[in-house]
Amino acid sequence: MNHFLRLAFFALIARPIALIVLGLNLRHRERLPLNGPAIIAANHNSHLDTLVLLSLFPLRLLPKLRPVAAADYFTVNPLLAWFSLNVIGILPIKREAKGGADPLKPCEMALERGEILVLFPEGSRGEAEVMGRFKRGIAVLAARRPEVPVTPIFLHGLGKALPKDDPILVPFFCDVFVGEAMFGNPEQAVFMTELTTRMHALANELPRELVVEMSLRQEEN
Amino acid sequence: MFSVLTPNAAAFLAGIFGILLIASLIVFGLKRAHPEKDYDELTSRVNSWWVMAGVFAAAMALSPTLSLIFLAFVSFLALKEYLSLIPTRRADRRVLFWAYLTIPAQFYWVAIGWYGMFIIFIPVYLFMFLPMRMVLIGDTTGFLRAAGSLHWGLMLTVFNLSHMAFLLVLPLDVNPAGGAAGLVLFLMFLTQFNDVAQYVWGKLFGKHKIIPKVSPKKTWEGFLGGILTTTLAAWALAPYLTPLVGWEAPVAGLLIGLAGFVGDVNISALKRDLGIKDSGSLIPGHGGILDRVDSLTFTAPLFFHFLYYLHY
Numbered sequence: 001m002n003h004f005l006r007l008a009f010f011a012l013i014a015r016p017i018a019l020i021v022l023g024l025n026l027r028h029r030e031r032l033p034l035n036g037p038a039i040i041a042a043n044h045n046s047h048l049d050t051l052v053l054l055s056l057f058p059l060r061l062l063p064k065l066r067p068v069a070a071a072d073y074f075t076v077n078p079l080l081a082w083f084s085l086n087v088i089g090i091l092p093i094k095r096e097a098k099g100g101a102d103p104l105k106p107c108e109m110a111l112e113r114g115e116i117l118v119l120f121p122e123g124s125r126g127e128a129e130v131m132g133r134f135k136r137g138i139a140v141l142a143a144r145r146p147e148v149p150v151t152p153i154f155l156h157g158l159g160k161a162l163p164k165d166d167p168i169l170v171p172f173f174c175d176v177f178v179g180e181a182m183f184g185n186p187e188q189a190v191f192m193t194e195l196t197t198r199m200h201a202l203a204n205e206l207p208r209e210l211v212v213e214m215s216l217r218q219e220e221n
Numbered sequence: 222m223f224s225v226l227t228p229n230a231a232a233f234l235a236g237i238f239g240i241l242l243i244a245s246l247i248v249f250g251l252k253r254a255h256p257e258k259d260y261d262e263l264t265s266r267v268n269s270w271w272v273m274a275g276v277f278a279a280a281m282a283l284s285p286t287l288s289l290i291f292l293a294f295v296s297f298l299a300l301k302e303y304l305s306l307i308p309t310r311r312a313d314r315r316v317l318f319w320a321y322l323t324i325p326a327q328f329y330w331v332a333i334g335w336y337g338m339f340i341i342f343i344p345v346y347l348f349m350f351l352p353m354r355m356v357l358i359g360d361t362t363g364f365l366r367a368a369g370s371l372h373w374g375l376m377l378t379v380f381n382l383s384h385m386a387f388l389l390v391l392p393l394d395v396n397p398a399g400g401a402a403g404l405v406l407f408l409m410f411l412t413q414f415n416d417v418a419q420y421v422w423g424k425l426f427g428k429h430k431i432i433p434k435v436s437p438k439k440t441w442e443g444f445l446g447g448i449l450t451t452t453l454a455a456w457a458l459a460p461y462l463t464p465l466v467g468w469e470a471p472v473a474g475l476l477i478g479l480a481g482f483v484g485d486v487n488i489s490a491l492k493r494d495l496g497i498k499d500s501g502s503l504i505p506g507h508g509g510i511l512d513r514v515d516s517l518t519f520t521a522p523l524f525f526h527f528l529y530y531l532h533y
Contacts, residue, residue, distance in 0.1 A: 022302060025502045111518060159306060163314075170317050171297075173305040209498045 002086040003063060009087045010054060010062055018055040021171050022161055024047070027205065031058060031151060036064045037111040038181075039150045041138055041195060043131050044120035045159030048169075050088060051156060052160040052176065053118050066091040067118040100152065104141050109159055111145050121195070125164050133201065139191040142184030149181035152195060154202035159171040226282055227400035229461045232276050237410065241271055266506030273504070273513070277409070281402050285389060286332070288402075292386040293328040298510040299378035300324065301520075302501045306491075306511075307374070310367050312360040316351055320375055323347055327383050334390045343380040348372055378511075381518045384525040385409070395532050399462035404528070407455075407462040411474060412520045415451040415481040422446025434491045437509055439482075448478035464532045477520045484519030488512070 018024060033040075042053055050067045057065060058202035071092035075081040084090045091110055093103050107117055119141075126185035142150050179198045185191040226234065244267050272442055280291035304317060314335050323343060331340040352368045392451040396403060423443025431441045455474025459465040465473055492500060501509020 023298070023503065027502075160309070160311075160314075163311070166314060167320055168314065170314050171301050171304075171321060173302055207495065 001063075001089045005087050006089055007059065007062060009220070011059060013153055014051040015055045017169075018052045021169070022052070022158075023171075023173045024052065024056075024101075024176050025173055026056070026176045026178070029056075029130070031070055031178040033116060033151055033181065035061070036114040036116040036167055037145070037148045038116045039138070039142065039148055040116065040118045040153055041121050041150055041199075042118070042153040042155055044122045044125050045130075045155065046125060046162045046164070048158045048162045048174075049120065049125075049155055050118065052155065052174065053153065056176065057116070061116065062089075064115045065089065065118060066115050068093055068107060068120075070095050091115075096121075096171065098167035104137060104144070107141050108144060111141075111148055125159075134192060134199075136188055136198055138193060138195070139184070139188035142191060143186050143188065144184070146184040149183060150195070151181045152198045152202065153177065153186075154179065154205075156203070156206060175206060177205050226402050227398065228239075229398050230400055230402045233403070233406055233410075233462060234281070234457075237278070237406075238275055240331060241267070241274060244270070245403055252421075262506055264506070269504045269506050281405070285401070288389055288405075289328055289332055289386055292382070293324055295510070295514065296324050296328075296382045297321070298503065299382065299514055300374060302503070302509050302511050303374040303378055304371075306495055306497065306500060307370050308373075310363055312358050313355060313367055313371070315358070316354045316367075316371065319351060319354060320371060324379055327379055328386060331383055331386045331390060336387070338388060339383070339420070343375055347375060351375075367378060377518045378391060378514075381522045382514065383516065385523040388528075391533055392531075396464045398460070399464075403462035407458060408477070408488040408520060408524050409517070411451055411455055411458070411477045412481050412516050414454060414483065415447050415478050415520075416516055418450040419443045419447030419478075419482065423452070432486055435493060436486050439486065444482055447482070448475060451478035451481075463514075463528070469531060473524060473527060476523055477533050480523045481516035486515040487519065489516035 009101045040053060042049060054065050054067070055064070067088060067090050069084060069090040069092055071094045074084040074090060075092055085092070089104055093106055094101070095103065100138040117172060119138055123133040123135050124132075138150070142148065155174065156177075157172045160170070161172045161174065162169045181201050182191075182194060182198065185194075237413060248260060248263055248267050251258075251263075277291065281288045300321065304320075309317060327339065327342055351371060352364075355364060355368055385405055385408060388408065391401060391402045391404065393401065399407065419439075420443065421438045421440070426442040426446065427438075427440030429441040430437065431439050431444050452471045452474035455477065456471045459470030459473065463470070463473075468489075490502065491511075492498065499508030500511035503510050504513055507513050
């Protein structure tokens with residue numbers, strides 16, 4: 001990571017985009033972890049998700065913030081790879097581990113270093129403003145490090161501002177609802193149910209009409 | 222365009238901060254007198270007033286261009302909040318992008334003082350251009366709702382609010398006492414003052430509901446008391462800040478009081494339709510930006526045209 005470039009990018013570009021061009025309706029800020037090690041689990045609709053999540057924390061925590069991203073997507077194109085690794089500071093993991101290598105090992109090591117991992121348990125951005133099924137990797141990681149808090153964050157509106165298939169950013173206020181921290185459970189299924197429940201509870205804090213609209217879209221898919 | 226604040230406008234700005242100081246002292250006193258009560262909402266409301274008045278005063282005092290940029294930014298925030306609240310179609314993203322671009326254009330017409338373009342750009346040209354873009358995209362499901370709601374929002378948040386900016390570029394010789402800033406201060410202050418006055422009268426004497434289906438807390442007592450107070454305030458202030466003379470001053474106050482109320486309940490009806498309480502959370506203690514500029518969306522064009530017809 002290039003710390004200077006990263007600081008400049010987040011202070012001068014990412015934060016102004018998140019706070020002025022978009023504007024965040026942030027609820028329960030006090031639930032954000034104040035230090036690492038910690039895990040942030042958010043739903044994923046847009047490339048803006050990472051910028052917004054990283055902008056929620058004070059700049060002094062920036063060196064500790066590591067968005068976990070798929071190596072096969074972000075490190076193939078050399079330019080994108082350089083940007084993702086040096087400026088965004090992603091922690092690349094290999095989704096298809098060859099020869100029994102442990103794909104979660106880099107995450108565990110980062111937590112050991114006291115870093116804050118930003119995870120998207122859906123895996124990919126998927127359809128705009130539709131919450132996909134959460135993958136179990138996060139449950140495995142949390143079970144291995146049961147002392148590390150997992151904070152669910154619900155994002156809404158970013159898929160409207162910059163969806164997967166359109167390069168033009170259209171400003172919208174975006175909702176960011178922070179949930180209460182939870183901890184790993186040896187029973188993965190229990191953890192996943194709890195995480196999904198909390199995420200949907202956060203989604204239900206949206207105005208009534210939006211909740212209806214979202215569930216309708218959910219059914220269509 | 223105006224260069225500096227006239228002595229009257231500067232004194233008036235100082236007076237506004239004096240009122241805020243008194244408000245802060247009252248809140249401080251209330252907290253001490255009733256430590257058991259919760260004044261968080263009131264405190265953040267007054268603190269937000271300080272921030273809003275501070276930013277506004279700084280922009281007005283520093284430069285005319287900065288004032289225009291400030292007002293354009295308020296329009297941007299209001300339009301963004303509106304478009305974030307209403308249901309929009311995925312297909313219209315490019316159209317919404319154009320809608321945002323009307324803000325720099327509209328405020329540019331204001332900056333160069335091109336009244337003819339300023340007054341027809343959104344009601345005529347955009348009214349035809351945006352639906353045309355939608356038609357070219359080709360999604361007809363929900364077309365009327367999308368075209369209608371987009372234009373309604375543009376009129377309210379960009380066209381109507383930009384009338385406040387046009388006050389800044391009116392010929393200076395007509396209003397030597399207040400200057401361009403005096404007109405904006407007069408409109409802005411009376412509109413916000415009217416909101417507060419209607420609220421206070423309603424709190425003190427409110428009994429008979431005026432429009433319970435839209436805004437259950439609003440009462441006839443608050444409405445009439447507020448309008449009366451605003452009319453008197455306009456009468457007192459107009460000679461120092463505006464070219465309004467004689468009967469014109471109280472009528473301007475009456476107009477601002479009435480239009481402010483209607484602008485307020487207009488946004489209330491929108492929120493009720495959408496099933497939300499506040500339009501956003503941008504301004505602590507107040508809600509969103511639309512909650513704050515709701516009255517202005519109606520008072521700005523009406524006051525502007527009243528003044529323009531009589532004196533320019």
